[in-house]
Amino acid sequence: MERRGEHLGQNSPTPIWLCLAIIGLAAWIYLSQTGAVDAANARLQVEQQTTQQLVARHQANMVTLGTLQSPITLFAQARALGMQPGTWSDPNQGAQP
Numbered sequence: 001m002e003r004r005g006e007h008l009g010q011n012s013p014t015p016i017w018l019c020l021a022i023i024g025l026a027a028w029i030y031l032s033q034t035g036a037v038d039a040a041n042a043r044l045q046v047e048q049q050t051t052q053q054l055v056a057r058h059q060a061n062m063v064t065l066g067t068l069q070s071p072i073t074l075f076a077q078a079r080a081l082g083m084q085p086g087t088w089s090d091p092n093q094g095a096q097p
């Protein structure tokens with residue numbers, strides 16, 4: 001009759017050094033993957049910051065473009081150039097051909 005715990009003795013089918021080697025290999029793989037994930041996370045954060053800056057710049061440019069295309073702005077610039085509302089659509093600016 002076999003006693004309890006006898007299978008853990010010297011006649012074990014799997015040597016302890018093999019188990020330790022497998023555990024060490026698994027730990028090494030885990031740690032190397034953790035470093036790769038940390039590096040990827042750092043790159044992702046930089047890319048997200050860049051994206052946020054580009055979105056903010058795009059929004060500011062859209063506001064500027066809307067202001068420049070505004071009729072109020074266009075009329076003010078035309079008046080600053082000496083143009084009068086009656087001559088805006090007249091290529092001869094009121095002069096008879």
